[in-house]
Amino acid sequence: MNCTDPATVPAVFGGRRPGAVLVTGAGGEVGHGLLAALHAEGRRDVVAIDVRPLEGEVASMCRERLVGDIRDVQMLERLLAAWEITEIYHLAALLSTRGEFTPETAHEVNVGGTLHLLRLAAEQARSHGRRVRFIFPSSIAVYGMGDLQTKRQHPRVREDEFLQPITMYGCNKLYAEHLGRYYAKHYRQLALDRVPDAIDFRCLRYPGLISADTLPAGGTSDFAPEMLHAAASGTPYRCFVSPGATIPFMTMPDAIEATLQLARAEEASLTRRVYNLSGFSASAGRIAELVRSFFPGASISFEADRQREAIVDSWPEDVDDDAARRDWGFAPRHGFHKAFSEYLVPRIRALHAGRSGVPA
Ligand code: AKB
Helix, strand or coil, rough: CEECCCCHCCCCCCCECCCCEECCCCHHHHHHHHHHHHHHHHCCEEEEEEEECCHHHHHHHHEEECCCCCCCCCHHHHHHHEEEEEEECCCCCHHHHHHHCCHHHHHHHHHHHHHHHHHHHHHHHHHHHCCCEEEEEEEHCCCCCCHHHHHHHHHCCCCCCCCCCCCHHHHHHHHHHHHHHHHHCCCCCCCCCCCCCCEEEEEEEEEEEEEECCCCCCCCCCCHHHHHHHCCCCCCCCCCCCCCCCCEEHHHHHHHHHHHHHCCCCCCHCCCCCCEEECCEHHHHHHHHHHHHHHHHHHCEECHHHHHHHHHHHHHCCCCCHHHHHHCCCCCCCCHHHHHHHHHHHHHHHHHHHHCCCCC
């Protein structure tokens, strides 16, 4: 049922709206994995928003599916009327490459949309009297290493270092992290009717994510999943960065697991609100070598797009995720080789086997 029509707002029994967990950007790569994971842990109260209709198996995992834009304040107002939201996973975003063609739109979505969602969280907390847990994915795009020499001299960057992003997406994510901290701790701090401590904001800085089940769109770290999916489907791939371009990555299952781990962590164990994550650091050249070892016929060439490569070069080789490991037990299952041998290659072969004649 699509709830953009107010007439379909669920009934309110005894003054109580039905409880819900809200997932924005539900149709994206992370959204697909998160909806499945929430369903697997027994959540049957998921309200999903995306600009496109949610399709496939994950659509049936939602109690409600809305087609709408997080910039639409009226739509968010209707959410306030219809649901008692106590947890928000705000995944909707315009990623780094796409954002460089429409930076102002990226700002409106990534910052304006996040502001609307944080305000919704504050209003929800005011209306139902409980705190709202707000889980926000940030990115390694918040970093700006300056030049390759600095990047190489600082191979494992901590959360509070080199925060000079060079993309609109990175600027948006860094500002949104501060907005989350503000709404959680200082929102309307001079107003007599403020609701203190209404939002429990928690943030993970995702590295480049690689999924076996979905293809990425609009990112600059996408060269890794694009290369793998092309090899599995027998399609020649021209990599838009040089073999030496290196950043941190993690598999989608590890990203989803980490997201739920942070969401479930005891607040007392959190020494910070924004956490680095990394599964492994790899160069485009090492990824190509491993891909060829699994797909010997793969046609992979390197034709660097200097502008896109400059974005990747501005990101760290790897990040220091000790705080996540110490505070809430972050422990990715997939290192570089295991990511391919245990997850990516078996899953992608199965996915592409029926499509391209590539032997399973
Ligand atoms: C992108 O490439 O923009 C994203 C990211 C690194 O956050 N995948």
